[in-house]
Amino acid sequence: MKARVLVLYTGGTIGMTPVDPAYPEGTRRPGTKEDLLRYLPPVRDGIEWELLSEPALRPMDSSDVGPREWLAMAAAIARNYDGWDGFVILHGTDTMAYTASALSFLFENLGKPVVLTGSQTPLFHERTDGRLNFLNALRIAGYKAVRLPAVPEVTICFGNVLLRGNRARKMSTSDTDAFESPNLRPLAAIESEIFVDRSLARPRPSDPFRAAAAMCEEVVDITIVPGLRAELLRALICAPPIRGAILRTFGQGNPPNSPALLRVLGDAVAAGKVIVNVTQCARGFVNMYQYENGRALVDLGVTSGLDLTPEAALTKLAWLLGAKLPPAEVRRRMQIGQRGEQTFDLMRVPAGDEAGFAADRVRHAFPMDGDVLLLVEPG
Ligand code: ASP
Numbered sequence: 001m002k003a004r005v006l007v008l009y010t011g012g013t014i015g016m017t018p019v020d021p022a023y024p025e026g027t028r029r030p031g032t033k034e035d036l037l038r039y040l041p042p043v044r045d046g047i048e049w050e051l052l053s054e055p056a057l058r059p060m061d062s063s064d065v066g067p068r069e070w071l072a073m074a075a076a077i078a079r080n081y082d083g084w085d086g087f088v089i090l091h092g093t094d095t096m097a098y099t100a101s102a103l104s105f106l107f108e109n110l111g112k113p114v115v116l117t118g119s120q121t122p123l124f125h126e127r128t129d130g131r132l133n134f135l136n137a138l139r140i141a142g143y144k145a146v147r148l149p150a151v152p153e154v155t156i157c158f159g160n161v162l163l164r165g166n167r168a169r170k171m172s173t174s175d176t177d178a179f180e181s182p183n184l185r186p187l188a189a190i191e192s193e194i195f196v197d198r199s200l201a202r203p204r205p206s207d208p209f210r211a212a213a214a215m216c217e218e219v220v221d222i223t224i225v226p227g228l229r230a231e232l233l234r235a236l237i238c239a240p241p242i243r244g245a246i247l248r249t250f251g252q253g254n255p256p257n258s259p260a261l262l263r264v265l266g267d268a269v270a271a272g273k274v275i276v277n278v279t280q281c282a283r284g285f286v287n288m289y290q291y292e293n294g295r296a297l298v299d300l301g302v303t304s305g306l307d308l309t310p311e312a313a314l315t316k317l318a319w320l321l322g323a324k325l326p327p328a329e330v331r332r333r334m335q336i337g338q339r340g341e342q343t344f345d346l347m348r349v350p351a352g353d354e355a356g357f358a359a360d361r362v363r364h365a366f367p368m369d370g371d372v373l374l375l376v377e378p379g
Pocket of ligand 1: 011012013014060061062063091092093094095118119120
């Protein structure tokens with residue numbers, strides 16, 4: 001069986017060329033599509049691929065990629081969705097985890113693979129890791145032709161793993177195995193063959209595919225540091241245009257227990273801003289009930305980011321706020337998995353109703369003003 005894969009080239013090291021050709025190891029900049037095509041074979045293992053010509057997407061360093069580009073990529077895939085079996089996005093590694101997360105939320109009922117890849121060393125370089133990354137990504141996207149199971153979601157294929165895009169993080173500036181998903185096993189191991197873990201497959205959607213067309217840009221990501229002064233936090237979080245903030249707290253979701261700091265957070269929530277608590281730790285999840293310091297945030301109306309990566313938390317918040325939902329609904333949906341981005345759901349139910357949840361799916365039940373907060377493994 002043959003497969004057809006559409007490739008979007010958005011830039012990044014994989015397609016970069018030296019600013020001064022006399023110094024190949026010197027400063028690099030994004031190369032053109034023609035540069036790229038010189039190094040990549042047009043047909044491979046029964047997989048036919050084409051490079052999309054899309055004026056809204058010029059090759060760039062991924063440090064320049066943001067909501068505008070995420071929406072342009074989503075729209076380009078939506079326009080071409082029906083004609084192709086899968087999609088590969090060549091992208092810089094620096095913000096690849098943000099783009100993968102953003103696309104995962106923008107795509108509703110995605111039923112085909114969308115695989116991001118790039119490299120640490122450019123294709124023009126003889127020791128490039130880009131060629132193999134590209135060929136592996138092509139096999140995941142063109143799964144039909146190479147008899148692999150379908151992975152119909154947004155993924156990152158890099159080095160020796162295929163990762164769920166909204167669980168992935170760039171962990172190394174230079175390793176060829178640069179990405180990990182700290183709270184989820186890889187979707188596939190890439191060895192001499194590719195081994196897809198079928199137990200992590202997401203259900204195939206039956207409703208039609210669509211791409212959302214808006215993202216809120218008025219969101220910030222703030223790291224709490226020891227001794228952070230309340231007036232500095234106020235300047236960062238209470239400015240009028242800000243509609244949402246990711247707050248990177250300590251451990252299981254704890255800030256310093258300073259009344260002045262907590263007052264700032266309470267004022268921000270009262271002003272309708274959505275504040276999402278994620279941990280500064282690489283692994284594990286936020287449990288604001290474990291310590292008094294965290295519990296103070298629950299009482300203020302701060303939302304739990306559970307085990308969302310900061311990249312997934314930021315883009316999920318930008319997507320939900322872009323959908324123009326009221327803040328209470330944004331807070332509710334932030335705590336419930338939408339695209340496999342988190343291990344648990346956190347929901348508030350009237351006391352007694354928790355009996356309706358299968359006992360083996362309920363991890364914790366926390367009493368809360370007459371209701372119960374349930375931490376539930378999605379079914
Ligand atoms: N600065 C580059 C980028 O993200 C790094 C890379 O691709 O590895 O575009």
